[in-house]
Amino acid sequence: MSELSGLPFLKGHGTENDFVILPDPDGRLELGAAQVAALCDRRAGIGGDGVLRVVRAAADPTAVAMAEAAEWFMDYRNSDGSIAEMCGNGVRVFARYLVHAGLAKPGAFAVATRAGVRKVRIAEDAADGTPGEVTVDMGVAKLPGPDGIEVAVGGRRWPATNVNMGNPHAVAFVADLAHAGDLFDAPAVSPAGAYPEGVNVEFVVDRGPRHVAMRVHERGSGETRSCGTGTCAVAVATARRDGIDPAVTGEAVSYTVDVPGGRIVLEEFPDGRVEMTGPAVIVAEGTIV
Numbered sequence: 677m678s679e680l681s682g683l684p685f686l687k688g689h690g691t692e693n694d695f696v697i698l699p700d701p702d703g704r705l706e707l708g709a710a711q712v713a714a715l716c717d718r719r720a721g722i723g724g725d726g727v728l729r730v731v732r733a734a735a736d737p738t739a740v741a742m743a744e745a746a747e748w749f750m751d752y753r754n755s756d757g758s759i760a761e762m763c764g765n766g767v768r769v770f771a772r773y774l775v776h777a778g779l780a781k782p783g784a785f786a787v788a789t790r791a792g793v794r795k796v797r798i799a800e801d802a803a804d805g806t807p808g809e810v811t812v813d814m815g816v817a818k819l820p821g822p823d824g825i826e827v828a829v830g831g832r833r834w835p836a837t838n839v840n841m842g843n844p845h846a847v848a849f850v851a852d853l854a855h856a857g858d859l860f861d862a863p864a865v866s867p868a869g870a871y872p873e874g875v876n877v878e879f880v881v882d883r884g885p886r887h888v889a890m891r892v893h894e895r896g897s898g899e900t901r902s903c904g905t906g907t908c909a910v911a912v913a914t915a916r917r918d919g920i921d922p923a924v925t926g927e928a929v930s931y932t933v934d935v936p937g938g939r940i941v942l943e944e945f946p947d948g949r950v951e952m953t954g955p956a957v958i959v960a961e962g963t964i965v
C-alpha cells in the first residue's frame with residue numbers, strides 16, 4: 677500500500693457491512709484493484725467488505741454529469757477491487773462520513789453514485805448519543821426476469837427472483853438459512869449467462885408477518901454481515917411472493933429484514949421507489965503508514 681502512504685482513512689459500518697473510507701475531495705487518487713484489495717485485507721490491511729472513495733462529483737469523470745444534483749460522489753469498490761454500481765449500506769455510511777467531516781449538514785442531502793443520485797436523510801442522534809438512523813431513497817426496483825433462475829448450494833436448489841437495485845441480485849427463499857452452507861464460494865446460479873456481470877445472492881427465511889431474515893453472498897466480497905441493496909431486493913421479492921405490489925394496491929408496504937449484522941427496514945411505494953432505513957457509524961480514523 678506504499679502508494680497510499682500518508683493518506684487519511686476512516687473505518688465505518690452499516691449493520692456490520694464494513695468499509696474503508698478514503699477522503700479524496702479533489703479526485704487525485706488513482707485507486708487500482710490491487711490497492712483496494714490490500715486495504716480490505718483483514719490480516720495485512722485495514723480490513724473491510726469494500727472501499728468508499730469520497731470525491732467531489734465535479735472532480736470525477738464518472739460523476740461530473742451529476743454534480744449539479746449532488747456535491748459528493750460515492751466511488752464504491754468491492755473488497756476484491758471490482759467496481760459495483762451501488763452499495764446500500766455504503767451510501768448510509770458515506771452520508772454519515774460527510775456529516776462527521778463537516779462536508780454536509782445533518783438532515784437531507786443527495787449523494788451521487790454509479791446507479792444515479794440518491795437522496796439521504798439522517799435522523800437526529802438519540803438522547804443517549806446513539807447515532808440517528810439513515811434513510812436512503814434507493815430508487816425503483818426492477819424485476820427483469822427471466823423465470824427459471826435457480827440458485828444451488830451443495831445438493832440443494834431453489835428458484836430465485838432476479839431483482840435489480842442498480843446492481844444485480846438473485847433472491848432465493850429457503851427453509852433454513854443454514855442450508856446456504858459456509859458460503860466460502862459463490863453459490864451456483866443458473867441458467868449460465870443469466871447474470872453476465874455476476875450477481876449478489878440472498879437466502880431468505882420468514883420470521884413473521886412482513887418480517888424476514890437473510891444471508892448474502894456478495895459479488896466481489898464473499899459472504900458479508902449485511903447488504904443494503906440486498907435487503908431492498910429481498911423486501912421487493914418477498915412482497916411479490918406475498919401477492920403485494922404497491923403499484924397495484926396504491927399503498928406503500930414495509931418489510932423488516934434481519935441480517936447477521938443487524939436490522940434494516942424497507943418501504944416500497946406505489947411509484948416503485950424503495951426507501952431503506954438503517955444504522956451507519958464511523959468507528960475509527962487514522963493515517964495509512
Ligand SMILES: N[C@@H](CCC[C@H](N)C(=O)O)C(=O)O
Pocket residue numbers: 693754759760761762763764765766843844876894895896897900902903904905906
Ligand atoms: N454491500 C453492498 C453491495 C455492494 C456491491 C455488491 N457486492 C455488488 O457487487 O453489486 C450493499 O450494502 O448494498
